[in-house]
Amino acid sequence: MEAGQGHSPPTSSSSETLMAALLSVPATQLCSLARALAADAHRLRCRLAFLLLSPPHFARALARLRSMPLPAKAALLGRVLLRSLLLLLPGLCPDGGSSHHHLHLPPPDLDAALLLLAMCDSYSPAASSPSPVDWRAVIVDDVVASALSVSGLGATPWAALAPYVDAAAKCRRFADVVSSADGAGKDGEGCGGASHAAVLALPAAAGDGAPCAICREEMSPGRRGACALRPCGHRFHWRCALRWLARRNTCPCCRAELPAEDALAETRRLWRAVERMARGGCHV
Numbered sequence: 001m002e003a004g005q006g007h008s009p010p011t012s013s014s015s016e017t018l019m020a021a022l023l024s025v026p027a028t029q030l031c032s033l034a035r036a037l038a039a040d041a042h043r044l045r046c047r048l049a050f051l052l053l054s055p056p057h058f059a060r061a062l063a064r065l066r067s068m069p070l071p072a073k074a075a076l077l078g079r080v081l082l083r084s085l086l087l088l089l090p091g092l093c094p095d096g097g098s099s100h101h102h103l104h105l106p107p108p109d110l111d112a113a114l115l116l117l118a119m120c121d122s123y124s125p126a127a128s129s130p131s132p133v134d135w136r137a138v139i140v141d142d143v144v145a146s147a148l149s150v151s152g153l154g155a156t157p158w159a160a161l162a163p164y165v166d167a168a169a170k171c172r173r174f175a176d177v178v179s180s181a182d183g184a185g186k187d188g189e190g191c192g193g194a195s196h197a198a199v200l201a202l203p204a205a206a207g208d209g210a211p212c213a214i215c216r217e218e219m220s221p222g223r224r225g226a227c228a229l230r231p232c233g234h235r236f237h238w239r240c241a242l243r244w245l246a247r248r249n250t251c252p253c254c255r256a257e258l259p260a261e262d263a264l265a266e267t268r269r270l271w272r273a274v275e276r277m278a279r280g281g282c283h284v
Contacts, residue, residue, distance in 0.1 A: 197272035
């Protein structure tokens, strides 16, 4: 047998793909990106410290987290991991990601997400712990140990980038695991509807006499009542586009993708863009 015959080419890990995509970021922007990530990490650490120092607020956030069913916890974790990907690679979005609907979490959700991540990072099944677990004490011990570590004390650009690279890599793996558990494909394009923000931002367009690809009725020339999808520009009746995009986030003509409302579907869409960036292609 010839060398290499019968073997598939090695696939890059999620972290390697992210690092390759980061190489497409101009060197002049890396310092500003590192500063923005460091500022965001500082804000999140301060918020977590506030929760730990305020027993009433900690209890409220923990009660909210415990009241969530498992699918809601998974969705929350998916959103906060997706947020790390958007902050790490703002070039994934045409406007730099600043207005992306998954980037901003409401304060109650953010507090619950911070606790959930801290609980995941600090919990050790092998360690003996009382029942029920005193999560506040466990998280405080882990936060102090992390702050006093070499990486916690670091002030290099990589010290700011590394946690976001790690979280963004987990974002892809988490989406794959949840999709497999739900019986969906890992790459499932067009799963779920388009984001509400993306639909509201669609520009109005005049009909051009061509038939609407959804209902097949003519779009009267010169008359409003049609919209153009982004980024492809294909036109449809507003009423048809709204019904279509409520179920799918793809153009019915060319399958160009719009941002998805569901965090896991949006993770898969953005990860395909990350892979194109890693190969040196277009971002979105």
